[in-house]
Amino acid sequence: MASITAADQDLSSINSYQPFEYDTGLKVLADSSNLKSVPSKFNYTNQPNALTSDSIPVIDFSALTDPDQRSKAIHDIAKACQEWGFFILVNHGIPEELMNAVSRATKEFFNLPEGEKKQYEAKGASDPIKCGNFNVTTTSNQTFTLWRDYLKLYVHPEFHCPLKPQILREVLLEYSQRTRKLARELVEAVSETLELEKQYVDQVLKLESSFQMFAANFYPPCPQPDQAIGIPPHTDPGLFTFLIHNGVAGLQIQHDGQWFNAESPRNSILVNVADQLEIFTNGRCKSVMHRAVVNSERERMSIVVANGPSSEAVVGPAAPLVKRDGRAFYRPMKYEEYVVSQLTKSRLDGKPILEQMKIHDD
Incomplete structure (x- = not known):
């Protein structure tokens, strides 16, 4: 298969993500001492270099619980969400040992024999437990495979987890509960700056039954980092996404x-x-574009928790904000339908689904 050219690398060229048959995981392939170049099915020509910035906002979560600092803290969170769409959260209250335990347990899963993992291979977008990889098809019908093995679990409102390793279920249950509470407090902080009533936000987004997904991504060293990619540029469905990694x-x-x-x-x-x-x-x-690039020296593992509204929630612009702005700038859509659309055909007519939701002036 020919390499995808640089002209095809922007997000709008990606037409769909489809799980591929779990024959041999990428980890086994990457562990091969004979792997000197990227196999053709992974070819994705890109420029993995990026700038370094010390301007990415850092938010001290503990300030939210201090009456003297709360006002400034929620202002800083809102500013970070508006200007960067990203921030680094410190003093968040989740024990470091728990975070490390989740990482260790997840690595144990990726180290399981291929036969153990194969029982969880992805068969459909709605599978509550799935692992494997994705083939990505562009609008020009070129296909490549991501340089990544993944494990994805639906952990709320129902909790799902593989049987092995057993420790994963124990630590993940607590981690999902703590991160869900954290996400809800961040949503409430943003809503407070927008003068939205807490009860209104909870009812519209149906946060008691919020959809939460856990995802672990394993990126082995890649012999040609400019010829493969972990995850192409994209935005996430949901409210807030949390990410920790193994230091790489x-x-x-x-x-x-x-x-x-x-x-x-x-x-x-x-x-x-x-x-x-x-x-x-x-x-x-x-909600800004982000991507995962790979390197030739060290394996990388990221732990992601995607925190959304309820699957049943129809999410559109908040009514008080529409009234304030004079009109809605986005169309409403049921969250479950949004997620399925992004997973099964995330790029319609070359446009990201978030772009399609925007209501433009004629």
Whole structure:
């Protein structure tokens, strides 16, 4: 298969993501001592270099619980969501040992024999437990495979987890509960700056039955980092996405038309605004493009928790904000339908689904 050219590398060229048959995981392939170049099915020509910035906002979550600092803290969160769409969360209250335990348990899963993992291979977008990889098809009908093995689990409102390793279920249950509470407090902080009543936000987004997904991504060393990619540029569905990693950088975010490395200190959480928060705030918060690049020296593992509204929630711009702005800038859509659309055909007519939700002036 021919390599995809640089002209095809922007997000709008990606037409769909489809799971591929789990024959041999990427980890086994990458562990091969004979792997000197990227196999053709992974070919994705790209420029993995990015700028380094010390301007990515850092938010001290503990300030939210201090009456003297809360006002400034929620202002800083809202500003970060509006200007960057990303921030680094510190003093978030989740024990470092729990975060490390989740990472260790997840690595145990990726180290399981291929036969153990194969029982969870993805058969459909709605499978509550799935692992494997994705083939990505562009609008020009070129297909490539991501340089990544993944594990994805639906953990709320129903909790799903593989049987092995057993420790994963124990630590993930607590981690999902803590991150869900954290996400809800961040949503409430943003809503407070917008003068939206807590009861209104909870009812519209149906946060008691919020949809939460856990995803672990394993990126082995790649012999040609400019010829493969972990995850192409994209935005996330949901409200807030949380990410921690094993100390190896690889997440890059787009800001003012340039790519920046999103580096974060130990025990912090990288937080990004997701699509439904942009829609709900009528465009005030920004869900920005980000991607995962690979390197030739060290394996990278990221732990992601995607926090959304309820699957049943129909998310459009908040009514008080529409009244304030004079009109809605986005169309409403049931969250479950939004997620399925993004997973099964995420690029219709070459446009990201978030772009399609925007109501433009005629």
